Amino acid sequence: MSESEESRLELGLDHETEPRRAGLCADCAHARRIESDRGSVFYLCDLSASDSAYPKYPRLPVMRCSGYIVQTK
Numbered sequence: 001m002s003e004s005e006e007s008r009l010e011l012g013l014d015h016e017t018e019p020r021r022a023g024l025c026a027d028c029a030h031a032r033r034i035e036s037d038r039g040s041v042f043y044l045c046d047l048s049a050s051d052s053a054y055p056k057y058p059r060l061p062v063m064r065c066s067g068y069i070v071q072t073k
């Protein structure tokens, strides 16, 4: 993992706080939420696999992102 402090959230945040701290990644179709064994949460950006403009583990919160697509359930 190439995560940094800025891309890490603590595990156990409530359902209002985590989206606020994560920003757009929290409900983006390209994001995968990862929980580490050490009690941290990361958002892995799937676009990073095909486009180097997108970091694998974005610094949070992401406030603006051209790749953002809202996740539909």
Ligand code: SF4
Residues within 6 Å of the ligand: 024, 025, 028, 029, 030, 031, 032, 043, 044, 045, 046, 047, 054, 058, 062, 065, 066, 067, 068, 069
């Ligand atoms: S496309 Fe942008 S908003 Fe979506 S997961 Fe990647 S960095 Fe986050």
